[in-house]
Amino acid sequence: MEVPNNEENMSRCICGTCPTYIEGDTGFFCSLDFSKKGPVRRGCVCSECSLWPEYELSGGYFCINGKAG
Ligand code: SF4
Numbered sequence: 001m002e003v004p005n006n007e008e009n010m011s012r013c014i015c016g017t018c019p020t021y022i023e024g025d026t027g028f029f030c031s032l033d034f035s036k037k038g039p040v041r042r043g044c045v046c047s048e049c050s051l052w053p054e055y056e057l058s059g060g061y062f063c064i065n066g067k068a069g
């Protein structure tokens with residue numbers, strides 16, 4: 001399901017706690033689309049995010065695979 005790009009959803013993003021996250025990156029990749037910084041898979045915490053069940057997300061690694069939906 002697509003994740004609406006709004007402040008409330010963005011504030012719930014936990015990408016900043018993820019081992020794959022690159023410091024200074026945008027986060028919120030499930031809505032914004034893949035990262036331009038070229039992250040490498042080191043685990044994904046998206047399944048622990050409150051948006052995961054709400055928008056029936058799957059797969060994770062949106063920073064590499066691109067946005068949901
Ligand atoms: S599902 Fe992942 S990318 Fe989307 S807001 Fe949550 S932690 Fe961030």
Ligand code: SF4
Nearest residue numbers: 015018044045062063
């Ligand atoms: S999309 Fe997933 S893998 Fe990428 S930074 Fe966010 S939590 Fe980590």
